[in-house]
Amino acid sequence: MxxxxxxxxxxxxxxxxxxxxxxxxxxxxxxxxxxxxxxxxxxxxxxxxxxxxxxxxxxxxxxxxxxxxxxxxxxxxxxxxxxxxxxxxxxxxxxxxxxxxxxxxxxxxxxxxxxxxxxxxxxxxxxxxxxxxxxxxxxxxxxxxxxxxxxxxxxxxxxxxxxxxLQPFSFTQSRNVIEYDLVDAIRSYAVTGGSPMYLTLFEYSQDLASNIQAKILSPTAVLYNEPEFLLRTELRSPARYMSILEAIATGHTTPNEIAGATGIDSGPLSKYLQTLRRLRLIERTVPVTASAKQSKRSRYGVADEFLRFWFRFVEPNRSSIEEAPNIVYDGTIEPNLPDHVAVTFEDVCREAVWEAIRRGDLGPYSEVGHWWYGEDEIDIVGLSPNDERVLLAECKWTTDPVGHGLAESLREKAERVQWGPATRDEEFALFSKSGFVDGLAADLGDDWSLFGPEELDQLLSSTGSIGA
Missing domain, CATH: 3.40.50.300 (P-loop containing nucleotide triphosphate hydrolases)
Structure with missing residues (x-):
């Protein structure tokens, strides 16, 4: 390696x-x-x-x-x-x-x-x-x-x-290995995550579809059984843990949803979740404006992009993959991959936010995370308690350029974020895989920052180096 x-x-x-x-x-x-x-x-x-x-x-x-x-x-x-x-x-x-x-x-x-x-x-x-x-x-x-x-x-x-x-590589660090352009690099990172072994197994002279089929969907490939192997090295009876990981990877993120999807009662489930957190296979999040210890509005996510991909697309389709991996890729993975990558894109944009803060392109913020309450969600919210300033940002992994509708929606939701005084300063940002409609930047005020592919590429181009 x-x-x-x-x-x-x-x-x-x-x-x-x-x-x-x-x-x-x-x-x-x-x-x-x-x-x-x-x-x-x-x-x-x-x-x-x-x-x-x-x-x-x-x-x-x-x-x-x-x-x-x-x-x-x-x-x-x-x-x-x-x-x-x-x-x-x-x-x-x-x-x-x-x-x-x-x-x-x-x-x-x-x-x-x-x-x-x-x-x-x-x-x-x-x-x-x-x-x-x-x-x-x-x-x-x-x-x-x-x-x-x-x-x-x-x-x-x-x-x-x-x-x-020692932590897995961030997306920025992983770009030293991933030899794709920005958009395909994000798609690839959504599959491999930042584990050096997985990153270096892909052959970047081949497209992502070829790599997925050759390195993951082939029953003889190293990554085909990798998550099951990892769990068996850590846990004596991994079956229930695997069902929990599959439930979370397929969108059941609250304890009640996980319990319903797995049939595991809340008491035992709590212990299983604690074990998976201790092994760093899942992570618990609360709204960035809430207390991590006190908030009951917790959500769980698979902490590794490869595991999230595997438990969403591979584990539920093992029998079909054994018989017809191409059909699984064409019929299940390819059409649903954009939704999967969209989650990774939010994490990548958070990396970009921190880099923009370090460079002074955005105001200084001490906390950056996700926010939700009821039906409202905002992808990225940054808090600066000392300055009574808040950053509110949305990330869109879509094929169409972002327009005025998203900006208006974000302004409306900002009013429902209960944090700081009524006189707080607000800063807004939009991140888009496909850029923005003509005139949007001119129509928005100085309190808005727009990050399309070019801006993201500049922020996320690693100048350091990493180790596999």
Missing amino acids: TFYDRTDELAALETAFESHSNEFYVVYGRRRVGKTELLKEFCADRPHIYFLAAQEAESRQRAKFVEQIADHFNDRVPRIDGWDDAFAYLGEKIAGERLIITIDEFPYLVDENDSLPSYVQSFVDERLSDTESMLVLCGSSISTMESEVLGHESPLYGRRTGQID
């Missing part, structure tokens, strides 16, 4: 290693976000021991760990009876050394021995502290990393010198 440098993350790791003091870093994040590739890139030209844990018996895990240490130092493999001996051996060998010790998929080790964090604590306190070496613990099980490594109850709590919660 090609590595696209994650500049900020690499810089943080490099700064820590170059500090000439001992360091203990924690790197974690959802599966497929590129943690292993990041660490391999970091270690590549530096002295290091890299150990990738596997799901196997504790004795075999420990033996491999010790073998890795001995191999690095050209040493005879010693007899080791427990993890305390293993880390004592590591401590002896790194005395006077300056190297990186990376333990990848650390949760696999904890699964076999939940006392392991205590052994690591002793190593950090008694061995690592006297060196200029760096220990990195990495893992995909977010719940294990947050509880057993970062949590208050962990023996390792307070000992880390830094951490990286």
Whole structure:
């Protein structure tokens, strides 16, 4: 896989290693976000021991760990009876050394021995502290990393010198990989999301339809069963979780709607939703003007674009895909893809809003999100409490240019957004895939900003680089 440098993350790791003091870093994040590739890139030209844990018996895990240490130092493999001996051996060998010790998929080790964090604590306190070496613990099980490594109850709590919660790429970052023009890049991102593995599987010399059919709809393709595989690695019985994800992906976004679509009672459903949130597979949102803790107007969304695509189009049609994938694409996916992409377009426009704020093209806002109340919805609302100013914006993924009707509708809905004083300042914006009707910009006041494809392209062209 090609590595696209994650500049900020690499810089943080490099700064820590170059500090000439001992360091203990924690790197974690959802599966497929590129943690292993990041660490391999970091270690590549530096002295290091890299150990990738596997799901196997504790004795075999420990033996491999010790073998890795001995191999690095050209040493005879010693007899080791427990993890305390293993880390004592590591401590002896790194005395006077300056190297990186990376333990990848650390949760696999904890699964076999939940006392392991205590052994690591002793190593950090008694061995690592006297060196200029760096220990990195990495893992995909977010719940294990947050509880057993970062949590208050962990023996390792307070000992880390830094951490990286590695996120999927934003759309702006993903454009370093997606070799389409802006509109097709947004369509493609609505299918792959920002996971490096999925982004780099697509062949951008081919059109999007070809990629979907070859990389997702083929029963032999890696992505055909990918979500099911991911869930099975995290959950013992994923069936109900899959039904919840399918319900959310197909438009059932409130707890009552999800319960109705899945037949799961509200009590158990709440626990399932909490688990999916903890795994970062879904996200809960409330109107941007409401309190996240107190509001009962919550909605749920699938947190990953690829999973949302898969649970909307692939999972409900598995039998048909096995027999006639082309018919599924032509009859189900292609006609409904614009509606699917429209949701992604709103997220992309929020990225554009933040970039416009950074550049000064829009006023400064501290919160940006979605707003709804009853039948009214506004795609993007930005709040600036200190200045008593509000931004109100709509995003349209349509084939026709946006006209005066949308602007008038937005002004009307703005009056029903209960936030700030009656004398608040209001700023408006429209985002359109297909531009705007002639004369619209001239007819609207200075408090309006219009972002068509050209303006979006300028805002969303990444100048940084990313890592797969």
